[in-house]
Amino acid sequence: xxxxxxxxxxxxxxxxxxxxxxxxxxxxxxxxxxxxxxxxxxxxxxxxxxxxxxxxxxxxxxxxxxxxxxxxxxxxxxxxxxxxxxxxxxxxxxxxxxxxxxxxxxxxxxxxxxxxxxxxxxxxxxxxxxxxxxxxxxxxxxxxxxxxxxxxxxxxxxxxxxxxxxxxxxxxxxxxxxxxxxxxxxxxxxxxxxxxxxxxxxxxxxxxxxxxxxxxxxxxxxxxxxxxxxxxxxxxxxxxxxxxxxxxxxxxxx
Amino acid sequence: xxxxxxxxxxxxxxxxxxxxxxxxxxxxxxxxxxxxxxxxxxxxxxxxxxxxxxxxxxxxxxxxxxxxxxxxxxxxxxxxxxxxxxxxxxxxxxxxxxxxxxxxxxxxxxxxxxxxxxxxxxxxxxxxxxxxxxxxxxxxxxxxxxxxxxxxxxxxxxxxxxxxxxxxxxxxxxxxxxxxxxxxxxxxxxxxxxxxxxxxxxxxxxxxxxxxxxxxxxxxxxxxxxxxxxxxxxxxxxxxxxxxxxxxxxxxxxxxxxxxxxxxxxxxxxxxxxxxxxxxxxxxxxxxxxxxxxxxxxxxxxxxx
Ligand code: HEM
Numbered sequence: 001x002x003x004x005x006x007x008x009x010x011x012x013x014x015x016x017x018x019x020x021x022x023x024x025x026x027x028x029x030x031x032x033x034x035x036x037x038x039x040x041x042x043x044x045x046x047x048x049x050x051x052x053x054x055x056x057x058x059x060x061x062x063x064x065x066x067x068x069x070x071x072x073x074x075x076x077x078x079x080x081x082x083x084x085x086x087x088x089x090x091x092x093x094x095x096x097x098x099x100x101x102x103x104x105x106x107x108x109x110x111x112x113x114x115x116x117x118x119x120x121x122x123x124x125x126x127x128x129x130x131x132x133x134x135x136x137x138x139x140x141x142x143x144x145x146x147x148x149x150x151x152x153x154x155x156x157x158x159x160x161x162x163x164x165x166x167x168x169x170x171x172x173x174x175x176x177x178x179x180x181x182x183x184x185x186x187x188x189x190x191x192x193x194x195x196x197x198x199x200x201x202x203x204x205x206x207x208x209x210x211x212x213x214x215x216x217x218x219x220x221x222x223x224x225x226x227x228x229x230x231x232x233x234x235x236x237x238x239x240x241x242x243x244x245x246x247x248x249x250x251x252x253x254x
Numbered sequence: 255x256x257x258x259x260x261x262x263x264x265x266x267x268x269x270x271x272x273x274x275x276x277x278x279x280x281x282x283x284x285x286x287x288x289x290x291x292x293x294x295x296x297x298x299x300x301x302x303x304x305x306x307x308x309x310x311x312x313x314x315x316x317x318x319x320x321x322x323x324x325x326x327x328x329x330x331x332x333x334x335x336x337x338x339x340x341x342x343x344x345x346x347x348x349x350x351x352x353x354x355x356x357x358x359x360x361x362x363x364x365x366x367x368x369x370x371x372x373x374x375x376x377x378x379x380x381x382x383x384x385x386x387x388x389x390x391x392x393x394x395x396x397x398x399x400x401x402x403x404x405x406x407x408x409x410x411x412x413x414x415x416x417x418x419x420x421x422x423x424x425x426x427x428x429x430x431x432x433x434x435x436x437x438x439x440x441x442x443x444x445x446x447x448x449x450x451x452x453x454x455x456x457x458x459x460x461x462x463x464x465x466x467x468x469x470x471x472x473x474x475x476x477x478x479x480x481x482x483x484x485x486x487x488x489x490x491x492x493x494x495x496x497x498x499x500x501x502x503x504x505x506x507x508x509x510x511x512x513x514x515x516x517x518x519x520x521x522x523x524x525x526x527x528x529x530x531x532x533x534x535x536x537x538x539x540x541x542x543x544x545x546x547x548x549x550x551x552x553x554x555x556x557x558x559x
Contacts, residue, residue, distance in 0.1 A: 045413040045415050055419065059414060062411060065410075129551075149500075197481060214450070
C-alpha cells in the first residue's frame, strides 16, 4: 500500500466516522447530505427539503416550468435575499451610528477609520437601490405573466404593500447620513407627502416630527428604518411566501 | 410496550395478513412477537455502487436447493424514525404490497451462498441511530387521501432539491458578487453636513420619486392634479386583480393589459430619467454630457470630462 493510498484510506475512515458520528447525526436530520450514507435517491431529495427548517420555505416538489430560470428570473427570491443582505449590513452599521447631531461625524468615522466601514456602507446603500429595482422588476414579471389572476389576487395586494414598504424603508434610510443630500432629498420627498389630499399637512407633520427636517426627524426616521418597517415587512413577506405556496405554487405555464 | 386495544390489533392484523398473504392468526402471533416475522425478500432502496454484475445473471438459478435468503424484516419502518406519520404509512403501504406479490420469484433466483462467484457485499442499511430500537409497529394501513380535492390534473413536477435550490444558490452568489464588486468600485456619496439654511439647487428626491417630482414640476399650481391620481392610483393598483377580470394569462389574449403596463413603464421610466439626468438648477433642462450630472447618487458613476 503506497503512502498515498494509506492517507486516502485514513482520511475516508475519519470522514466516515465523523459524518456517521453522534454529533453530526444529532445536528443533521435524516436525508441530509452531511450525514453518512447519503445517496441521491428521490426519498433523500425530499428529506433535504422536509428536514431542514430553512429550506422548508420550499415545497418538496415544484412545477417543472417554474425552475426554468427564465420564468421567474429568480426576482422574488433575489428581493428577499437583498433584504437579508441589507439586514446584516444594517445591523453592522448600527454599531457605529448614533441618530443625533453626531450622525454625520459617525458616518465620516465609519468611512475613514473603521475596517471595512466604507465597503459595508456602500453595500448597504447600493443594495438598497438594487432592492427597489429588483422588487419593481419582480412586480413587472408578475404582471406580464398575469400571475396576479385567480387565485393569486390577494398575493398581489400583499405585493403592492411590500413595494410600498420597500420604498418607505429606502426613503427613511436616505436621511440617516445627515448630509446635504440626505436632508434635502427627504425634505423634497416629505413635501410631496404634504400634497396628499385632505390629510397632507398632518402626514407631513407626522413624518417630519415638526414642520421641517430636524434631528427629531432623524430620530424618527431611524426608529422607523431599523425597527418598525423591517418588522412590518417581515410579517408581510411571511404572508406573501405562504400564499405563494397555498395558491398552488408558482403560476403558469403560460 | 403500550397495550394496544384488541380491536385495533385485530384491524391491523387483518391489514398485515392481507398485505403479506398470511393468515390472520399468524399475523397476530407475529405482531405479539410470538412467532418470527414473515420474511420478505426485498432489496433496500440503497443503490448498488459496486460495478460487479449481480450474480443472479451468471450463476444458473437452482431453485431446488436454494436456501431461503437471510431473514430480513420489513425495513422502512425502522429506517427513519423521524418522518411524519402520514408519509411513512404511505410509503409502507406501497413497499409492502409490491414485494408481497413477487415474493416467490426473487427467492427462487437467489443463488446459493456457496456458489463460486463471491456475492457482492450487500448494500448496507445505514442505521442512523443504532441505539434507538423500533418502537412502533404498523397498526393499520390508511388509504392516503388528500384533504383538499385536487381540482386540476397532476402537473409535471421536479424535486426542489436540486432543481430549484441549486439555481437559486447560484443566483444568490452572483448577486452577492455583483454587490460587493459594485461597492468596491463605487463610493456612496457623502456631501457636507446637513444644513437647513442652505438649499442646494436643484434639490432632488431619491430616484424612485423623481418621476413624481418631475410631474409635480408640470402641474405645480394644480398639485391636486398629481397627488390625487397618485394616491388613488395606488389603491387602484392594489385592486388591479379585481378589476382585470380576464382569466387568460397568455400575452396574446390580454393585449390591452400588456399595453397598459408597458405604457406605464415607459412613461415612468422616461419621467424618472428626465428627473435624474436632464434637470439642473432651477429645475431647468440640462444635458448631462454638457452641463454635468445634477444627481449626487450618480456623482461617482459617470464622468463626461
Ligand atoms: C419585498 C418584496 C417582495 C418579495 C421579497 C417577494 C418575494 C416573492 C417570491 C420569492 C415569490 C416566488 C416567485 C418568484 O420568485 O417570482 C413571489 C411571487 C409573487 N409575488 Fe412577490 N415579492 C415581493 C414583492 C412583490 C410585489 C411588489 C408584487 C406585486 C405587486 C408581488 C406579487 C407577487 C405575486 C402575485 C406572486 C405569485 C407569482 C406567481 O405565482 O407566478 N410581490 N414573490
